[in-house]
Amino acid sequence: MSRTRSAAVSAAAVSAAAALDRRTLLAAAGAVGVSAGLGLAFGPGGSPAQATPPPTGRLAGAAAARATAPAPATTAPAAAPSKAGTTLDTVSAPRGSGGYRRLADGPAWPRAVRHELAAAKSGRADRRTALASFVQFTDLHVVDVQHPLRYEFLRAQTASAWRPQEALSVAGAVSLVERVNALSGGPATGMPLSFVMTTGDNTDNNSRTELEWFLTAMSGGRITPNSGDPHRYEGVQNSGLDLYWQPESERRDGDKRLGFPRIDGFLDAAIRQVNSPGLRMPWYSTVGNHDSLPGGCYAPGDGFFAEFAVGGRKLETLPEAEGAALWKAVKKGLDPKGEQFREVLKTSRRKMRSVTPDPGRAPFTPREYLQAHLDPRFTGAGPVGHGHTAADLAAGRLHYVFRISDDVIGVSLDTTDPGGHYEGSLGTAQLRWLDRVLTEHKGRHALVFSHHTSRTMRNLRPDPARPDERRHGGEEVLALLGRHRNVAAWINGHSHKNDITPHGTFWEISTASHIDFPQLARVIELVDNGDGTLSLFTTLIESAAPHRTDFADLSQTGLAALYRELSFNAPGTRATLSGTPGDRNTELLLKKP
Template sequence: MSGRSRTQTPTSAPHAAAPTPRSPGGLLERRRLLTAAGAAGATAGLGVVLGPAGGSATAGPPAAARAVPGPRRMAAAAAAEHPSATGTTLHSVAAPQGGGGYRRLGDGPGWDRVVRAELAAPSAGRADTRTALASFVQFTDLHMVDVQHPLRYEYLRAETASAWRPQEALSVAGVVSLIERVNSLPGGPATGAPLSFVMTTGDNTDNNCTAELEWFLTAMSGGRITPNTGDPRAYEGVQNSGLELYWQPDSALRDGDKQLGFPRLDGFLEAAIREVRSPGLALPWYSTVGNHDLLPGGCYASADPFLTEFAVGGRKLYDLPRAEGAALWKQVRKGRDPKGEQYKELLRTHRAELRAVTPDPGRAPFTPREYLAAHLDPRYTGPGPVGHGYTEANLVEERAYYSFRISDDVVGISLDTTRRGGHYEGRVGPGQLRWLEQGLKRHRDDWVLVFSHHTSDSTPDGGAELTDLLGRNPHVLAWINGHGHRNSVTPHGTFWEVSTASHIDFPQLARTIELTDNGDGTLSLFTTLVESAAPHRTDHTDLSQAGLASLYRELSFNAPGRRTELAGEEGDRNTELVLRKPKKRV
């Protein structure tokens, strides 16, 4: 039955705004103005700064976001409001119906809440004495993707299912439906405390593409998005290429996916590039950067002239001999080509096979500075705070890490774990580690939650040092991240690592996180997974925005080669993570 709790013992712990302008000159001018506009807006609405110049965020969001409840007000609200499982996976989960190849989804039973006791023993009466300290939502790996981008390597699909997914053309509609779900939640599902913000933990975009960044910021802040680049009147990508390697939804061609049961859906591609309207989040939101945000392909060093020219140009590679694809993927997977030299040579070698597409400067890669400036652009402030964690000082110093006040007793710290020189795995350099160590000392009388894109086991350079640093500071309660596209909760002696699945691969979940003081010498972190607002059951004749969001989920479930373990085990999903309450060092 949904919503019930049971204890998992230590021995059973799981594994350690407006559509993009089509005028080339106009869009390029917008890109040139990003930095100036961001810098001009960065100082508006700034409150108390938590850390040294260049590394801190505002604690005072705009008026629409200022009523963030402190812990005492949260406790009062929780006492007045009964927690609700509505809209969460405690209540219901999208589940396959029937048998066969391509399977439809329907309403399945919810997932129980599991009490994790590896770090502290829970007391029987803690529910009667607990006080809510923080309540918020985590988004991660949204991968809002320009599916027509010339630098995409969809032809590696035979090597890895992540190279191309049949649902990708609907990523914008899917993310907007997730935003609608969060806006509808009545409060934290464990405590009833009001949700105070949303944090994205990276890979907000997919191709380090200016158009994708605009789509992401508009979706989060509210506005209209046309998820199309190139020809404003037509789709120009692999899904109308006539190649059997990809699902051809509008065609009678018996492509490989249709042979597995995928439907023919006339009008799919026209609907996929139609305008989408986002209400924007009703909550303040903060941003963390991921490797797909700053690196072309999520793995190649940025600011490469060849890749920049190719991204905005009029040629695209759709197919590749299997052996060459396998060799390229091996180099990517092992991180042996961080500057993309082999990739560039491959594109040069196959120039005769490149197909013509409509050039678009909106596909240009954005620099780290432009990424920060875009967040500071007043058009994307939405419910705040200005910059969504990044300040003018971050822009000047090109630093993508900061700290911010969550509530009276809780501070958040957002890290930058991307490798600017290329590679999909993470890095935390000595300078950022020193900054973090200083920040932890400065906030030793607060509880601290750390956010990053990469996980402890996907950060080979500095990850062990980061884990050790967090463990030496017992007021750090959790390290919250994404990247692996899998739900996972791992104990680290004094803190929990909470890794959440992506919103591009099934089961396409976000997470609410609630922190409580149990009043018995322990603290608890409650994690609850939520799906988008889209109905679990699709109607293949409904190509409206809501219908496409449902189809986004169904296609992701049926994607050939998808990883089936991404939902995680029971103890990685809806949990209560108990910690000992250490004495604060004053």
């Protein structure tokens, strides 16, 4: 078994640190009005304060404290490494052939050793010291399926516009929390898992309601995944349209013609209360484009979209030619402000369905995103703010650095381009900040977290708030990280696909989403092999829901299982999202700096 190196601190020190965090929060509450209620924290209208640029000198006080403060205590000793609850043990797999396929227990995915960046030396397993052990969640897409601003009517153009499993996203996210809570430790080292990091697209529609659901799922509590009418579902799945699966209807919609079942009571079950135990370990949050931009692709701040989101009209169908033109504009980034989308909504008003208005569906600003993370209701296992601090709130800053252990820091980036479009980039100020952080912590290994991958950072559209600031794409970020030998990995999501790529001196680890099949998260363990090399172990996990489903079981667990099976059968889903064996369960070797 690997030796474990962690920054274990006394219970008194942990208590003092927690008290300090809470004093910081309360001071911030007095200054900026963070309240105990998410709706109150947002405030009526949610008018954001003018953001100020990140500091340009050395690390600001809060950032420096995050990176130098004692790491959370590790009270449990390292356990024997175990495959239980991971894809090293079993993976969901389809039975039969053709049409709608049921899932069952399938064969495990073995661990692949990758040595493009360093040779694998014999005997390393006996010399190892574990440095870090944690879990990555990405692209949860906790979604309000009844939200008026969704563009489900583009389903004929792209499978991502609407998925038959989406109504069960909250049950699926909570089941993933349950899985992590049940893990005994890192499956490669046995080291206790010290935190969970989400790498963006925590929500789907940039909606206050979705943000509250996400924060509650992560921190613990009761969630009613319903908006609008409190007593009934009002969305595309009881629209009577063949474009969508109508689970409670006899109608032979397009999905039923492919074998999708009729399930009486599905919609009532989908909006029924879900109970989350919350993560039993600290968790941190990285922001994604769906968290920052309406629809995940339009520049924020448009009053028309904000009004439409909370209103009583919902567009559920659009002529093929109109839909194709709109999707082309979205895909190619030709409509970053949503002008074409706005015009479609205005001219299609007579075709819209009447729904119950709901102010909770309003978009949230970056400032409100930070306020919500600082809300004491959502502290859970901590830390207060989940990486974000009162200083970040004052500065309007969504990127930060934090301490993982004695030897390791984490760096969370904000790669969303406020100018619009779903691809990302970094502004000059943040890029320089990243360079400074990596330089100041050159004696520690660095793990960099972002939402976008290097290949999806090609959007160099100016930030409207900083029109003179340059934007920098993935190639420039790769070059910067390559200049810092202490960088061990860049960990991200966005692509909804498992993909692990070597970049000279570090690894880029991209993980599949938890909304599209195979619905995975990833355990990552960093070890020193004691021979001049490091290893990053990556192990994929599914939610705690059973692989087999029962259409009559509409319990919370039954819905989480159905969430997975529906995602496997969703028309248009890409079969390549699980990646190759070298993108799944791996040991990634690299030279020690």
